Structure formats: C-alpha cells, structure tokens
Amino acid sequence: MTRPRTPLAWFRSRPLRSRLALLTAFAVAVAVAAVSAACWFVTRAQLEGEMDSALRSTRLDPNAVRSLYGMCQRGEEPPPVGGYTVQIVDAAGGVCTSGKAALPVGEGDLAVARGTLSSFLHTVKDTAGHELRVSTYPQQLILPQQGPAFLAVSVARPLSEIDNAMSTLRWVLLLVSGIGVIGAGAAGLWVARTGLEPVHRLTGAVEHVAATEDLTVRIPDEGEDEIARLSRAFNQMTASLESSRERQARLIADAGHELRTPLTSLRTNIELLARSERTGRAIPPEDRQALMASVKAQMTELASLIGDLQELARPDAVRPGPLEVVPLHTALRAALDRARLRGPELTFTTDLAPWYVRAEPAALERALVNVLDNAVKFSPPRGTVEVTLMRGELTVRDHGPGIAPDELPHVFDRFWRSPSARSLPGSGLGLSIVARTVKRTGGSVALSAAEGGGTLATLRFPGAPTPPPEVTA
Numbered sequence: 001m002t003r004p005r006t007p008l009a010w011f012r013s014r015p016l017r018s019r020l021a022l023l024t025a026f027a028v029a030v031a032v033a034a035v036s037a038a039c040w041f042v043t044r045a046q047l048e049g050e051m052d053s054a055l056r057s058t059r060l061d062p063n064a065v066r067s068l069y070g071m072c073q074r075g076e077e078p079p080p081v082g083g084y085t086v087q088i089v090d091a092a093g094g095v096c097t098s099g100k101a102a103l104p105v106g107e108g109d110l111a112v113a114r115g116t117l118s119s120f121l122h123t124v125k126d127t128a129g130h131e132l133r134v135s136t137y138p139q140q141l142i143l144p145q146q147g148p149a150f151l152a153v154s155v156a157r158p159l160s161e162i163d164n165a166m167s168t169l170r171w172v173l174l175l176v177s178g179i180g181v182i183g184a185g186a187a188g189l190w191v192a193r194t195g196l197e198p199v200h201r202l203t204g205a206v207e208h209v210a211a212t213e214d215l216t217v218r219i220p221d222e223g224e225d226e227i228a229r230l231s232r233a234f235n236q237m238t239a240s241l242e243s244s245r246e247r248q249a250r251l252i253a254d255a256g257h258e259l260r261t262p263l264t265s266l267r268t269n270i271e272l273l274a275r276s277e278r279t280g281r282a283i284p285p286e287d288r289q290a291l292m293a294s295v296k297a298q299m300t301e302l303a304s305l306i307g308d309l310q311e312l313a314r315p316d317a318v319r320p321g322p323l324e325v326v327p328l329h330t331a332l333r334a335a336l337d338r339a340r341l342r343g344p345e346l347t348f349t350t351d352l353a354p355w356y357v358r359a360e361p362a363a364l365e366r367a368l369v370n371v372l373d374n375a376v377k378f379s380p381p382r383g384t385v386e387v388t389l390m391r392g393e394l395t396v397r398d399h400g401p402g403i404a405p406d407e408l409p410h411v412f413d414r415f416w417r418s419p420s421a422r423s424l425p426g427s428g429l430g431l432s433i434v435a436r437t438v439k440r441t442g443g444s445v446a447l448s449a450a451e452g453g454g455t456l457a458t459l460r461f462p463g464a465p466t467p468p469p470e471v472t473a
Contacts, residue, residue, distance in 0.1 A: 016199075017192035024188025029181045036173040043169055047162045048133075052121060055135035058155045060086065065153055066141050072096030085132060085156040088139075089113045090149065101126035103134060103154060112136045113152035120152075123159065132156040198227040202234055215242035266298040325467055328355045329389055331365045336387065339372035345382050352389040357463035359441045367437035371396050371457050374431065378455065392443075392461045399454040403447060411447050434459075 068078045078098040085099030091113045108120035120136040134156040221231035329352045375385045378400030386397040438445045443461040450456040
C-alpha cells in the first residue's frame with residue numbers, strides 16, 4: 001500500500017524555481033496577512049473609539065426628554081429621535097423607548113438613574129437581536145404634577161454601522177492580498193527563472209561534458225556574484241581537467257617514445273644473438289661480451305624508466321607510504337655513497353649539518369640520488385661535486401657545461417632533456433621526480449647557473465636541526 005505523500009515531500013519534489021516561487025508567495029502571504037489583520041483590528045478599534053466619543057458627547061435637549069417621557073406616561077408611542085435609539089429609565093426601573101426595539105436595562109443604567117453613577121457605556125442586544133453601543137447619562141427634570149424627577153437617558157447606535165464598514169474593508173483587504181500574493185508568486189517565479197538561468201546554463205554544460213567528454217566547454221562568467229564565481233570555478237575545473245588530460249596524453253606519448261629506443265636496440269641485439277644461434281656462426285668473444293653488456297645496460301635503462309614512470313603516474317594525493325621524521329643528513333650520506341660508485345673518478349666535497357624533515361624515506365633518498373646523478377652526469381672527468389647542507393638548504397654544485405638561461409624554465413618538465421644531454425643516458429624524468437618529492441615535504445627546488453661555470457641545484461626542506469621529542473625518545 002502506497003503511503004500518501006506529505007506536503008513537505010511534495011514541496012521537495014518540485015523544481016528549484018517552483019520552490020522559490022512558492023516560498024516567495026508564502027512569505028508575501030504571511031506578511032500581507034499580518035498587515036491586513038493589524039489594519040483590520042486597528043481600524044475597528046478606531047471606529048469603535050470614534051463611536052464611543054460621539055455617544056459620550058451626545059446630549060438630548062431636556063425639553064425633548066420631558067416630551068418623550070410625557071408621551072410614555074400618557075401611553076403614546078414616542079417618535080424616533082434622529083438616527084439614535086433613545087431610552088429613558090427612571091429610578092423605579094420604568095422604561096420609555098424611542099426606537100424600533102427596547103434596550104435591556106442593566107444595573108448600570110439603574111445606578112445612573114438613581115444618581116450613584118455618573119455615566120455608563122456598554123454594548124447590548126435589543127429585543128430584536130441587534131447589537132448596539134449604549135451611552136447612559138443622568139438627566140434631572142421638573143415634571144408637571146410630579147415635581148423633580150431623576151432619570152437616566154440611554155443613547156444607542158447600532159454596531160452594524162461599524163460591522164458594515166469592516167465587512168467592506170475585509171473584502172478589500174482580501175482582494176488586495178490575493179492580488180499581492182498572486183503577483184508575488186509570479187514575480188518570484190520570474191526572478192527565480194532569471195536568477196537561475198546561469199545555473200541552467202551551467203547544468204547544461206555539465207551534462208554536455210558528461211555526455212561528450214568535451215572539456216573545451218566554457219560558460220560566461222560576467223559579474224561578481226555567487227553565480228559568476230561558480231561559473232569561473234567550473235571553467236577553471238574544466239581547464240584543469242583538459243590540461244591534465246593533455247599532460248596524460250603527452251606522458252603516454254613521451255613514454256612510448258622513450259621506451260621505443262631501448263626496446264629497438266634491445267630487439268636488435270637479441271636478434272643478432274638469435275641469428276648467431278640459428279645459423280651456427282659464432283660471434284667473436286669480444287663482440288659477444290660487448291653485445292651482452294649492451295643488452296644488460298638497455299635492460300637497466302628500461303627498468304629505471306619504468307620505475308620513474310610508475311613514480312610519476314601516481315596521483316599527488318596518494319602517498320607511497322606514511323610520512324616519517326627522516327634525518328636528511330643521513331639519507332644524503334647514503335645517496336652520496338651511491339653517487340661515488342657511479343662517478344669513481346670524481347671528487348665529492350661535503351659539508352653536512354644535521355637536519356630532520358618529515359618525508360617518505362624511500363622517495364626522499366631517490367630524489368637525493370637523482371640530484372647527485374645529475375651532477376655526476378654533467379661533471380667533467382676528474383671534476384669536483386660540492387655538496388652542502390646547512391639549516392635545511394641543500395646545494396649541489398657541479399663544474400660541468402651548465403644550463404642555458406632559456407632552458408632553465410623547462411628542467412623540471414617530464415621527459416625534457418637539454419640538447420647537449422641527449423647523447424647521455426637518462427629519461428628526462430629524474431628532476432621531475434625530485435620536484436615532486438620536495439614539493440610533498442613542503443619545500444622548494446631550483447636550478448641556476450653557478451658562478452664560474454657549472455650548475456647549482458638548491459633544495460630547501462622545512463624541518464629542524466634536532467628531531468622531535470617523540471623521535472628522540
């Protein structure tokens with residue numbers, strides 16, 4: 001059995017523009033209802049106050065009162081007095097009424113007739129069932145054959161005068177309120193439709209991107225409001241995604257190009273070995289040894305290239321391992337030991353001060369090895385590599401040919417290699433890995449031309465010269 005939908009569930013199922021229009025109409029309806037109710041009550045109170053003031057100030061001529069009272073005494077019917085209902089009450093409770101229906105006599109009226117109350121203002125229903133507002137005041141007369149008499153004169157006006165005016169006002173307020181609510185709903189719908197038009201365009205753009213994967217879509221972002229900011233954020237997002245996809249495609253293309261060279265050379269060498277085995281023509285021992293050494297070098301280059309690609313293909317938000325407090329000077333000594341094996345004819349001068357950083361140990365050591373390998377690769381035979389670590393700033397200086405100023409902005413790009421270094425081994429990924437690893441630690445890296453020739457690599461790591469207390473413990 002399907003449960004009936006609640007009004008709130010129905011409201012939430014409406015489109016946003018419909019909800020905004022309904023909310024606007026509801027808010028206006030509440031405001032108009034509050035204002036109309038206040039206007040109605042204030043107007044009624046004002047009219048009642050004016051009627052009370054008019055009744056209090058109304059006093060009949062004593063001769064008219066004497067005439068009316070005399071007619072009642074003679075059994076005659078008194079004529080109407082203007083638009084009022086007039087009733088004369090004596091101290092004994094006798095009543096003389098000039099009007100369509102008699103008014104009920106209350107204790108207040110009798111108290112005024114007996115002189116114990118100066119005036120009495122109240123609302124009553126006459127014998128015909130009509131509500132009237134009554135003001136009673138005392139009146140002293142000299143009656144023939146009776147002498148002085150104390151009477152109470154009640155002057156009444158029907159409350160229908162106020163009710164009719166209030167009924168007219170009520171219908172006017174209802175009509176104006178209805179027009180206001182309908183107009184507010186229409187205005188709210190127009191404002192919602194106009195205000196949400198950029199959101200509609202943005203939704204269309206997102207749906208287009210989702211359906212076609214076209215990241216070149218841009219939407220207008222005029223103005224400084226929230227919609228414009230959202231549009232700019234969307235444009236920046238699509239631009240970043242487009243750039244990321246271009247970098248990914250370029251990475252795949254560059255990786256394929258870099259892999260093709262060692263694979264081609266490796267295939268050629270293996271085909272030579274296979275042809276030698278198939279034809280029975282032995283390769284001279286020296287040539288065979290050189291061939292096997294070439295195969296081993298190419299396999300090493302392939303393994304290094306694949307490792308670099310795996311490192312760079314990992315998203316920045318995914319870390320290979322937990323960050324630890326690493327003694328940078330110790331990791332640098334281990335990297336120096338590996339660099340000395342690759343450049344045994346070079347001289348390494350070191351000045352290492354203790355420094356502790358928070359990093360992933362394996363990635364940090366690999367970055368340090370890449371920086372030192374870069375210095376070894378470009379150092380002249382029997383050259384010197386100067387390594388200094390002072391207060392978190394690591395400098396590695398070689399005395400090689402250096403880097404041209406127009407090439408410095410590209411040294412950290414993936415697969416970029418200087419024209420002078422294309423004949424040297426390497427994939428062009430080492431410095432990209434260095435920049436990525438140093439950035440993860442919160443530091444910075446830069447290459448510049450050294451005074452007197454060569455290249456100066458400067459790496460800055462945030463940290464401290466002493467380990468944290470928990471590491472020391």
